[in-house]
Each structure stands twice: as C-alpha cells, then as structure tokens.
Amino acid sequence: MKSASMVAPNLAVWPRTNSDQVRAQRLGETLALPVLRTEYTVDADIDMLLIVGEAGISLQRVAKAAPLPLKVDFGSGGMRHRRRGGQNELLGRAVGVGKRENLRVVDATAGLGRDSFVLADLGCTVVMAERHPVVATLLADGLDRARQAIDPWLSSVGARMTAHAGDARLLSPVTADTIYLDPMFPKRGKSAAVKADLALLQQLLVGSNGDDADALFEWAMDEAAARVVVKRPLRAQPLAGAAPSHQLRGKSIRFDVYVRRAFDTAHSV
Incomplete structure (x- = not known):
C-alpha cells in the first residue's frame, strides 16, 4: 500500500x-x-x-497549518532580490549571454519560471515549456500579470517571455540558440518559504512523468541549438553520462555546458 x-x-x-x-x-x-x-x-x-x-x-x-498559497509572481520581493544574486552571472555565462544580441533560449523544464525570468532580465528571449498542466497554468498566469504590470521593468521583462503548455519536445524543430534544462528535483532551499514551495510542488507532481531527464537531454542534443545547458546538483552525475564541454560551478549547483557550435551572430531577433 x-x-x-x-x-x-x-x-x-x-x-x-x-x-x-x-x-x-x-x-x-x-x-x-x-x-x-x-x-x-x-x-x-x-x-x-x-x-x-x-x-x-x-x-x-488543504490542511491544517498549510503554507501560504503558491503562485508565480515575477514582481515579488524574492525575484527582485534575486536580480542581484551572483548565481545570475553563472546562469547567464552558461547559456551564452553576451555571445550574441537577443539570445534565444528554450527553457525545456520551466517549472515556476524563475530561471527563465532571470534570463529574460539579462536580455534573452525565452520560451518556457512546462508539461504539467497545473504548473503550466500557474506559469501562464504569472506571465500575464507581469506583462500587464504598471512597473515598466516588470512588463518589459515579461514581454521577452513566452509560455508553452506542453512537452518541450513538441517544439521541434527548435530554432533557439540555447536549450536549458533543469531536471533536478527536489532542490535545496535555504528558507522555510522556499522549502514549503518545493514541498507543495513535489506533492503536486507525484505520479507525473518526470523521470525521463536523460531522454529529454538526448532530444536537446539532437536539436540544432548552438549549446545545451543542464543545471545539476554540485555532486550529481552528468545527464546520460555525457561529459560536458565545460562546467560552471557554484556553491551548491553547477551548470554543465555542451557547446555544439559557435553562435550565429549574423542576425538578431
């Protein structure tokens, strides 16, 4: 039982x-x-x-002492604070920020869209793919509110993001410069609020098809993107046992970078 x-x-x-x-x-x-x-x-x-x-x-x-409701709020204090986080530099370097103008990224495992928003804030055009229908609903709702925000910073960042409800593999052929994967779950959080968020998501995702990270990685490597980037726990094995071109390491996570070819700088989007 x-x-x-x-x-x-x-x-x-x-x-x-x-x-x-x-x-x-x-x-x-x-x-x-x-x-x-x-x-x-x-x-x-x-x-x-x-x-x-x-x-x-x-x-x-629905339970006694349940945490506060979970919603996607790109204008929250936590997201604004994250703009100043050192991890942003690692994430941006990993996906190729600065290598070409208007870098196009597909976040194939968007979740609540937090990394996607950071990338859009760094100037990327981001397509967020989320296949769990409830999480995709929360993500689309948060994006709609960001785009309609009075705050010009928030609305301008939201304008660089698009939400796709469904498996990222349905986007083939991908025309992005970088495909980004963050398949690790659960993640470690430093605050009780973060842990409560992730515990709620973990309960929601029970029984969903989330154990095919290797297959998703192999799909990404078959696409025409210039690079594939995978976010991993610091000591975890590379997905599918594939050694990356290089790694960028933080305190608790790392980014495995698979360089396929040079970025096309002859055009911008």
Missing part, C-alpha cells in the same frame, strides 16, 4: 468570489477538474485547491 505522500493529490478549482466563477469554470473545463462553489467548506476528498481570484491563480494545500 502506498503512503499518503506517494499518492497523487485530488485537486479542485475554487473561485474566491462570485465574480471569479466564470473564470474558474473555464479553468476547470480546461484542466478537467471539479469546480467548487464560492462558499466552499473543507472536503476530506480534496487535497489541493487551485484558487482563482482577482490577484491571480494560486495553488493551496
């Missing part, structure tokens, strides 16, 4: 107010999830709520 932590959670869509009901109904139909009434009370059969409200779409675990 599987433990509760190994069973995929039951989800439902919940409109926070009556004015959110239409949006909630559409979302429920799209994701094939039940839609609750606004006056929802705790149901033992529901593990998580996909909450639709004026401030966006969020994911909330």
